[in-house]
Amino acid sequence: MPWLLEILKAIGLAVLVFTFLAVVGAMYGVYLERKISGWIQARIGPKHVGPYGLLQTIADTVKLLQKEHITPRRADAMIFNTAPLIVAVAALLDWVVIPFGTAFGRVLVVRDLNIGVLYFTAMASITVIGILAAGWSSNNKYALLGGLRSASQMISYEIPLALGILWVAMVAGTLSTVGIVEAQRGGWFLFKVPPLGLLAAVLFLAAATAEVNRVPFDLPEAESELVAGYFAEYTGMRFALFQLGEYGEMFGMAALGSVLFFGGWLEPNLPAWLWVALGLAALGVAAFIRFSALRTVYLLRPILSLATLGVVLCAVMALGVAFGRAPVLPSLLWFFVKMFALVFFLMWMRWTYPRLRLDQLLNLSWKVLLPAGLINLLLTGFLLTVAR
Amino acid sequence: MLASAWLIPVLPFLAFWLIVFFGRRLPGEGAYVAIGAMVVDALWSMAILGQALGGRTYEANVVWAVMGGRSVQIGYQIDPLTAVMLNVVTIVGSLIFIYSIGYMHGDPRYPRFFAYMSLFAASMLTLVLANNLLLLYVGWEGVGLCSYLLIGFWFERPAAARASMKAFVTTRVGDLFMFIGILLIFLTVGSLGFPAIFEAVEGGALAGAPLTLAALLLFGGAVGKSAQIPLHVWLPDAMEGPTPVSALIHAATMVAAGVYLVARSYLLFFASPDHGALTVVAYVGGLTALMAATIGVVQTDIKRVMAYSTISQLGYMMMGLGVLGYTAGIFHLMTHAFFKALLFLAAGSVIHAMHTNEMPEMGGLARVMPRTYWTMVIGALALSGIPPFAGFWSKDEILLEAFHHDRVLFWIGLAGAFITAFYVFRMIFVTFSGRLRSAAAHPHESPAVMTVPLMVLAGFSALIGFVGAPWWGNPFHHFVSFEAAEGAAFDPTLALLSTVVGLAGIFTAAAVYYWRWIPSASLRAAAGPLYTLLVRKYYWDEFYQWAVVRPLLWIARRLRIFDIYVIDGAVNAVGMIFVGLTRLYRIFDLYVVDGAVNLVGWVTKTLGAVLRYGQTGAPQNYLLAIALGVILLVIGGIIR
């Protein structure tokens, strides 16, 4: 029964991805969030539980697991209990089309659909329903407002998102994520038909940020005005599910971004000496920060850690080049480096920027991003056709 | 560059539509658009001139319509004549446009002015570029229309309205002749393109009397447009329009179109038996020159002086062409365009300062508005043909040709030159010297936007003549020339003579109006009847009044009576009959037709009263009905 095998294989892969996300995405997503926010706000962040507070979020998860499930009276229990599942599942289903890298001569992807990015957007758009359901069913005006806000926001930002993705699809000539990555062997789409590629990337990132409800687009869950918006009423594991969904979605967006614009698992083909130079530069920065008075400035911790990462990378790279084997890094690693760089970027924005007003938000989407995206598509299409 | 020359008329045309539609919302309320178009054209024309000097010519045709077997082609061409005309039109035009910013400032219909001007420029350039009579005629009528619109620009003034009417009607007379001429040519030659026509002439297909007739008919158009005797009466009245209009249309370009037409179709005139047509042209021109000059002497309206001077100068050009001085005529056309535009603009500047046209009220303006004064003096010197200014060279050439071909015309031209110098300096002295005679006016120098174009034009008027200077091998002759009519050689004595005559004119004017040795009043008294004759402009208008207008009116009155009693009577009778018939029909209508209609209405109403209960107004009920209907249909389908 081949179909049974197919299903089993898919389920197995899905489980793998799920565990990865449940651990990395949710727990260490939260951990990263707290650490980075700490750095940016000149705090230390979690540090007591485990080394560097690494076990903090595990503890939190355990705590959440034991908590009681409260279903508000006069709430629509069925919908109330289904909503978190919708969100989480939709967020996890995003990952079906994300290629992690290559190993044993085949691409590590759950399923390489020939409509990959379309599938991704579709799944992302499913989330809205969950949020709306949650907002409505918890019978709480803050939640309802949050739900409505997020619905309007996501609907309006799906269009720029789609436009950004369409740009890539047009340039790559395919919708399959693997195909898109393969199409970037020549060079990242970020630098394709400059500066239009950059514009598309900016569009995509802005829309993605709004799509995952993060600052500066986090109106649906604005703690300060809506007491965390649509999941105000949720407790325990359901709350954790929302968190999982949110972080899964965010990581998914980051992964898609790295696939679309940063060449996915492909390693940037730069000459070796450049790598060495980069590594040394990073090392220099790190050393400077470490041994100068600046080390006390918490704000520079992320730079420090990034620099270390850079050093490691470039050192490995240089070694690899020295021993003349390529690819130097396993493609998986490249993928995660890029993905986490984007994740860091998103968090950075979150802790740097204030929140928009609803009208500003919608204006931005309809009056700026949408025309920009359309013009971008038009120009690129024109250029490609003329170039051909 | 040459191949895309057809864009030159298109630019002002686009400017016209732009200004018409967006008017005040455009930069400078449309002025800048028009000026931009003109300046671009000017640069373009210069480039074209450069290439034409290199000996390059160009021609392009498209089939416009096919009449029976004959295909009417329209197209454009670039040859020396066209190149020169292009430059004259665009350069003078753009300068005048710029000047208009200052002159028309604050006018309620400011954008419309520039729109009309642009339209004029477009038509004029079409006329110049055309390589066939058809397109040329299009441009010809276009400039006529624009002249009508612009003369009547201040149509609140009855005088302006009347003047525009007069100009239009008078030129129409000429245009009619021209149109007949064109048709004649088309019938005999079968094509309207100049090359084809010239071939026909050279091949002898068009020769003898028909040729002369065609040439003269065309010349009729030229007479109308260039205000030659006997159709010159419209030009003086055309001065009712704004001064830039007078400068551009009624001095520099449009009135020169007639001359251009004659020059363009010169072969027709030249080939007519023993130059018959040319002789006519020459004498009409000569007489016009003299007569207009004499009238110009007694005018008191500064612009009318200019107008008559324009007429006489156009007469000079015609004369020049007529006496086989092809180049001389064109040359004078070019120089005249510059210095007459200059004079007009200067006069405009004076009017701008004085708010009146009457010279007797002016005086002593030299101190108040020096720039205007000096530029105007340069223009006057150029006009009265004092070396080295532009007018000298061209006018001298014309006289030269006349001397060689027709002594009578030579003397006429010489007399004309004297009078020209006299009236123009009379105008200068009366306007600028002495003291201000009008207490009300507070003259002031005009803004730079008006004086700078004056200076540029002054520069041109001073120097442009040298392109025809003999000791540089007379380059203009080698550029624009008509090989059959060889230009006569430069003759110092004649040049000296014309100069002396011009100086004499100036001196006389000074004697009368500057030093006042001879008070002008006594002159008037002495001249007695001659003076009245001149003031009455040789009774031309009265003549037309008596010979054309009054008979027409008489016939019209008779016709009106006929109309009232016979035609209206017939119409009314028919009306009566039908009224009677309809009375009868009404009865039938009331009882039969209305009855039927009412019956239908009643039936419908009753039915509706019953059926309306089926109309629940709830869509779902209707949908249900539809569904049931579908079910029935399906059942029917299955059973069958």
Place this chain on the structure above:
Amino acid sequence: MTVGLTHYLVTSSLLFCLGLFGVLTRRNAVAILMGIELMLNAGNINLIAFNRYVAPGAVSGQIFALVIITLAACEAAVGLALVMAAYRSLETIHVDEINLMKW
């Protein structure tokens, strides 16, 4: 036994009739819209199925399905806008209470 064209047609016809039922019986304008959406979906299933089984080579059915989806989106947008307007002016979205222009 393998799945054939008829299976799809059966499903779609059932879906269609459910939609029809909704359209006929609901009094909430939005609910009627939902019924219409169901019917449209049924139609789409038919199109795709026929395309797959009757003319596998062509993509006409899918094209039409896409067009219908687009039109369904338009219809939903306009219809819901109408509902909003009606609700704003009449405080109800129940079609049997909206009878301003009746008789």
Place this chain on the structure above:
Amino acid sequence: MGELAAFVILSAVILVPAVIVVTSRNIVRSALSLVPTFLGVTGLYVMLHAEFVAGIQVLIYAGAITVLILFVIMLTEGGSGTMVRQVTGQVPLGAMAATWLAFLILVTLSRTQWPVAAGPPPQYSVQGIGTAFLTNYVLIFEVTSLVLLISLVGAIVIARREE
């Protein structure tokens, strides 16, 4: 075998929520029940090898239209979630009509022979659809986009609150 199983499951996923959609007394529930229906239809599309249409189906129906419907419900009285009579007086007639129609259609299906083309399941590519859209069906394409634009403008104009 597996195919049939998948088909049965999907049909159930389509039809059962559809019943809820048309019968539930809670408008929000019926709106939310649209989602599984649409997803089931998507599944059918996938089984029919029309992946692209499937994706669009999810994106538009599940992602956009349902959300729109929910939105309107929440902006109108549905937001209160109160239970009100949701059906008109013609339920029995309507039910009768629907069942009859279903029955008749089934009968017709059973009596019809479709010209089924044999052969392996085709592989539809997005390029193919795009090409078809811009070559044979370009007119449809343009007209549809026009309709889309008009309905967009119309929706905005209608729903705008008059000052």
